[in-house]
Structure formats: C-alpha cells, structure tokens
Amino acid sequence: MNTEQIVLAKRPEGIPSDEIFKYETVEIDMPKKDEIQVEALYISVDPYMRGRMDDSDSYITPFQIDEPLSGHVVGKVIASEADGFDKGDIVTGQFPWQKLSNVPAKHVIKVSNTDVPLHLYLSVLGMPGQTAYHGLLKIGQPKEGETVVVSAASGAVGSVVGQIAKLKGAYVVGIAGGPEKTTYLTETLGFDASVNYKADDFSEQLAKAVPNGVDVYFENVGGLIADEVMKHLNQFARIPVCGAISGYNDTTIEHGPRIQPILIKSQALMKGFIVANYADDFANASKQLAQWVQEDKIKTKTSVMNGFEHIPEAFRNLFTGDNFGKQVVQVSDNI
C-alpha cells in the first residue's frame, strides 16, 4: 500500500519557502507486532518546529534532510498489532507528516473522550494546553489581583495562559496583532485588557493597560514586544519563557537590550522551559484542562486548514501572524 509524506528537502533560511518541502509517495507495510497503523485526521503545526528545521544544537534533535517532518497528530487506528488498541480508536502522538503511519504503540496515547472536537487534542487538550498550564502555574505562579501579561495571546498557548490566569484571579492583559484578535481577547475570552502590538502607539497603549505594573509576563514572542513589557516589571516579577517566535526565522542572532540590569532592577525571575519538563504532572493537568473546557471556562479557537498539501502554508501562517487561534490541518474526512 502507498501513502504520502512531506520530507524536508533542504534547510530553510528565514521563513520556510515551498522549496524546502518535498511531497513523496512511499510504500507502507502492515504494522508489525506492538505497532499500530494510524490514519492522520488532524496534523498540528507549531512554532517550535522551526527550530528543528535548522541544523543546530537545540533541546530536540533537528529534522533530517530527506526524512519526513513530524509533529503532533490526531489519528484513527486503521489496523492494530498491539494490545489495548483497536481499529477505530482515536489516538494522538508525535507522528510523521504522513497520511498513514505505522507507529510503536508505546508512543501513542488513546483518547478516551471523543465527545469534543478532536482537534482540541492538538491545542488545549494537547501540548499547547499543557505548556500554558505548567509554564503559568509552575513558573509564573500568579496570585489573586496580580497583573499577568501574555504575548501571542490569541494563539494556542497564549489564549489558555490568559484564561487560566483569569481563573486564578489575576488581572490579565493580552498582546496580539490587530483589532480582530484584541477584541476577541476581551469580548470572548474575558481578558481585562488587550493591546495591539501592530499599533503605532503600542508602547503607550501597553503602559495604559498595566497601571499596576507587571507581575507575570508569559513570554511567547521575545523581540521588541518583550522589550516594552520589561519596562513595567514589578519587584519579584516572574517570566516563564516559552517561546521567542519573533526571532525563529532570523538568520543571525537577534540582539536587544541586555537583560541583566532589568532583572536586577526588579529582582525578577526568568525561566526557560519546555513542556516535557513537566511530564510527571501531565495527567493532572489533562484532567483539569478537560474539566475547564467542559465547563466552558476555557474557550478555544482553532484555525482549520483543509488538505494534506496545505501543511506548509499553515506552518508559514504561524510566523506571518495570518492565523488566528490554534492552527491545524485536517488531512482526512474519515472522522
């Protein structure tokens, strides 16, 4: 049997262009013992993947040239040679960008609740939700009445960060690009204020939005947006550093004001993290996040693009600011 995949043709410079992606048709056998065959339903595109496209020493191994790209996928079991998995089961895991894949069962998580839109397992009920939960609560530790600022606030991680912070009693300010997104943050998600980083008077708007300074800054973006937020840090501020998307496509190392004097002045804490650091607590977080979603205390927005061939375009949207909400690609109608 044949299936389609997308491989990395060459390493990108700057924003990944079409030439770095190559579509290939490959043969796929039946699954071996302890493997299952999964048909991809939704494929996730996430900013961190850009780092894996470079041949650099990072916290995860780089994608290899001529090998398929991969990431989080929600799929359906087509055939199983593994205990505990049956045909028709819905599963998630880190799979190749491939319509059909044989994967070791030990790398697969079976989804028990299929009453929610399945693509939520790529956002609030998946890696981005876990990222928001642990980064905010373990590092940010917002207290009631404190001010929490989050960048990329309408995105998959940021939108959950802001809503959890609200549930914890914080005053929440979101930074996003354009009036549609900023309105969504205050009107739909219940943020206390939102600021459009594309506005000419972003700096003044931000200052007005944080009259009591900033106690927690959940960092998704870096760059000039971060520079502005840092001007408002309160004493003992906490900055979970989740991402720095503004620099992901830079071909040189981005420079900015040195951080040491800023951290001393506010006696602030800054900590980088990846979601895998909190694997011990995934189960707890999953339960809590699912409950909040079911109680409609956390709302989500997903931008679904249709068709396997559109994955590169969906991925690029993450960096141009053209997507709104969690970006996923639906690659099968077999739902």
Add this chain to the structure above:
Amino acid sequence: MNTEQIVLAKRPEGIPSDEIFKYETVEIDMPKKDEIQVEALYISVDPYMRGRMDDSDSYITPFQIDEPLSGHVVGKVIASEADGFDKGDIVTGQFPWQKLSNVPAKHVIKVSNTDVPLHLYLSVLGMPGQTAYHGLLKIGQPKEGETVVVSAASGAVGSVVGQIAKLKGAYVVGIAGGPEKTTYLTETLGFDASVNYKADDFSEQLAKAVPNGVDVYFENVGGLIADEVMKHLNQFARIPVCGAISGYNDTTIEHGPRIQPILIKSQALMKGFIVANYADDFANASKQLAQWVQEDKIKTKTSVMNGFEHIPEAFRNLFTGDNFGKQVVQVSDNI
C-alpha cells in the same frame, strides 16, 4: 566642630571623573538623643553605587546633587546619646562619606567580634559576603559535583561565591582579569580552574575549563563575558544575577544577544536579586560566614587605599579592573 565630606557635584557620564566629587567642610553638632557620633575608620566603595549616581529609576534612591555620597562604613563611636552604645564601640552601617557623622542608633550595627581585621565587615562579614551567600545558595543552589562559574571572581562578592561553592562540593571556575588574579583563584582560594577574560583566546580557555558545561553561573559582570558563559549552560542551569558591572558606566543601553532562546534551549533560570531581599536570613548567614572565616575556610583579600581624599580614585578602580580584592579606603588611624 568641623568635619570633611564628599558630595556629588554633578551626575557622571561614563566612568566618574574627579569633577563629579566635591570636598566640603561642614559643621557637626554633638549627637542628639538616640544618636551616636561615629568616626569613620574604613569606607567601602562598591559597584552598585555607580547606579545611584544616575538620576534614574532604580531599586534604590539616587544620590542627590550637593548631598554627601554614602555607603557602608566601619567606624568607632566618639560620643553616644543612645542606649547600648558606648564610646569606643566599633560599629557598621550606611553612613555618609564623611569623617565624622551623627547617625540614628537604630541604623547602626555594633560589631561584637573585633579580633578580625575590621575592614572584613565591609567584605566577607558585611554586605558583599551576604550577597555571595544568599545569591549562591538561594538562587544558584549548587549541588555536589556540579560546575559553578563566577565572574569578577577575585572581587569582594565573587571570591566568597567561589569558596562557598567549593565548600558545597562543586567544581568551581573563576573568571578574572589577568594572570595575577587567575593564579590567586586557583593557588590561594582553591578554585578548580580560572580563566583570564583579557586573554585573546578567552572563549577557547573557558570552553576547556568547563568540560561538563555550566550548572550555576553567578553573574557579576554581564556583557561579552556573560555571552561566552551562556554558550555552555547545562539543562536546568541557574543564574543568580547580582551585577552587570560591564555596563554600569555606559551612557546608552547596552545591547547583546537576546536571552530568551538561550534560556529555552537550556531551560535555565535567571534571577536578579539585591542583598536586601534576604534580610530575614542575615543573622544566620553572618554566623556561618564568621565561622568559615575563623576556620580559614574562606580567605579574603582586601585592597586598602589610605586617605579620605582617595575615595574617588578607589571607586574608579572598581571599573578599570585595577583593584584586586575588596576595595576599601582607610580614613582614620584611630583603630
């Protein structure tokens, strides 16, 4: 009665030149109730004072023009109108740069052990020692066998940081300027390795000195030295940010590689602090530091300049790298 003082004549640009300091003779009364009159014996010059010379929003109030500069002083009680203080007592506190001062007794600490060189109360047994102790142990939290790197390692704070880290079983690497200082670190203080940041091959030397990467980087310096250390951070590294002396005299905001990607890659923690954050634990630390000094487990080096009129020169030495060890100025022979 008259006494001499040094006031801030104008705000400095860059390294403070002689013109910013003005010597004045002022009249001093006898102390009032609950005050004591102190004759300064040793006056401390410390890098953080440079920040107070600017009219900027910092964690401590700026020095005022035409007002005396001030800082930590070890002095002798000349006259007392306060309970618990007698003529001849040795005291420390934050006093003006003045030969004689009347100070409220509540701002004064009486020194109980006068068997040690009294200027140690401006270094290991004073604010720099407390800074080293709390920054390293509370934020850095070195574990046995881990690698601790400290910059400005032969200085008042850095030398204590490195020696405490050794006492905790860490592998300790000091960064200092010039062979005399680096030799002192390994031969006298027992550091495992030391690196001369003025050497052309500093980057290569540092890489060789930290074969197992860096778990704790005690930051006193910032700038290009920090950039090199950051290249070697291990996963979950901790960076207590105590100072960034390389930029203190800059007239513009210093730029460098943005820190966010570095912190994510290593999932490192960076925290700014000032010693006052740990005031609750000063007494414990004092006791422990005094014990280590008495047991000769912590060695110190003090650079004593003689004469009240040399305070500005001693202060400038902090930024030119010309001092070696804790810089103090002896301003009286009445010891």
